[in-house]
Amino acid sequence: MAQLLLVEDDATIGNVLQASLASSGHDVTWHAEGRAAIDFATTAPVDLVLLDLGLPDIDGIDVCRRVRAVQPGCVIVMLTARHEEMDVVVGLEAGADDYLVKPIRLGELLARIRAHLRRVATAGSDESQVIGDLVVDAGRRRVTVGGEEITLRTKEFDLLARLAAEPGVALSRAQLMADVWDTNWFGSTKTLDVHVAALRRKLESVAVPDSVRIPRIATLRGFGYRLEED
Template sequence: MARLLLVEDDDTIGHALSSSLAAHGHEIAWHTRGRDALAEAARGPLDLVLLDLGLPDLDGVAVCRGLRAAQPDAVVVMLTARAEEMDVIIGLEAGADDYLTKPVRLAELHARVRAHLRRRAPATPGGPPALGDLALDTAARRVTVDGTEVTLRTKEYELLARLAAEPGVAVSRETLMSEVWDEHWFGSTKTLDVHVAALRRRLAEAGGSARLPTIVTLRGHGYRLDPP
C-alpha cells in the first residue's frame, strides 16, 4: 500500500480522486489548502503527491517547492487546468516529476501512479512479488508457467497483467473494465466474468503441478490475485 497526498480544493474532483485511489488500495490524505498539505508532508513519509496548482490560500508552485523540500523522495504529480507550456515548465522546475491536465482521466491517472510507484520502489532480492511458477514478461507480453509459454488472448493477458501488478490487492470491476477495456465501455460487464473464467481455465490447463496464483472472486466488488 502506498501513502498518497492529494491536494485539491474542488470537492467534486477531490471526492472522485480520493475514492478511486483508495479503491486501488492506497492510503489517501486529502487536503484542500496548501498550508494543510505542507503540514501533512511534515508528519511522515509520502510515496506520491497529487498537487492541484490552483489553490485558494497559497500559490501551487510555492507549495510544490515546499513539498519537495519536505519530501525529497516522494513523487510529485501536478494536477492543473493550466495547459500553457510555461506553467508546466515552471512547475517541473519547482520540483514536480510529472503533470496531468484537467479534466483528469481516471484510467490515465492510475496508470501514471502505478508507473511512478514502480520506478520509485527500491530493488529487492528476488525481483517483483512472487507469483510462484507463473512469470510475466511485460516487455514481450509473454506469460510462462514453469518455463513453458502460455498462449493468451489479448484481453486475457491484459487482465492478468493488471491483477499481477498488485498481487493481493482487491481490484474493483469498474477499475478492470476501465483499464483493461475502456473507460467509455458501455457494454455488459459480463464480458469481464467470461474473460476471468477463460483465464483461470488456461492457467489450470498449463499448470499441472505448478505453483500458481489464484484469481479470487470478491462478490459485489471485483477480483484479487493471491500469490501461491
C-alpha cells in the first residue's frame, strides 16, 4: 500500500481524488492547505505527492520545494491550471517529477501514479554503470564523478541511469519518456528537457580536476539525447 499525500483546496476535486485513490488500494492523506501538507510531510513517510499549485495559504511552488527538502525520495506530481510553459518549468525545477494540467482525466492520473510507483518499487537493481569517470550505482542510487558524489532527485537519477545504460546510443524523446516516466505518455515532453538541463548543470558544476573525464549529454535535434564520454 503506497502512502500518498494529496494537497488540493477544492473540496469537490479533493473528495473525488481521495475516494478514487483509496479505492485503488492507496493510503491517502488529504490536506487543503500547503502549510498543513508541509507539516505532515515533515513527520510521516510519503511515497507520492499530488500537489495542486493554486493553494489558498502558500504558493504551490514553495510547497514543492519544502516537501522535496524533507522527502527527497518521494515522487511529486503537480496538478496545475497554469498553462504557461514557464510555470511548468518553474515547478519542475522546484523539485517536481511530473505534472498534469487541469481539468484532469482520472484515468490518466491513475495510470501515471501506477507508473511512478512501479518504477520506484523496481528501482533496486544492483548494476552499476561506468562511463569515463562517471559511476552510476543503481543498487545504492548514488552517482559519483571522479569520486565526488552528486546529489540527484529521483527522476534525475532515473534519467541518468537510463542514458548510462546505453552510452553512445541515441535515445529518442519518446523512448526516454516511456522508460523513465510513463509508457502511455502523451502531450508535452517539457519535463524531459528540464531534467536534462538539471543533469547537465550538476555534472558540469562538480569540483574535480581537469583530468577527470565527465560524460556529456548531447542533444540530437528533432530526435532525443545521447550520453557520450567527453
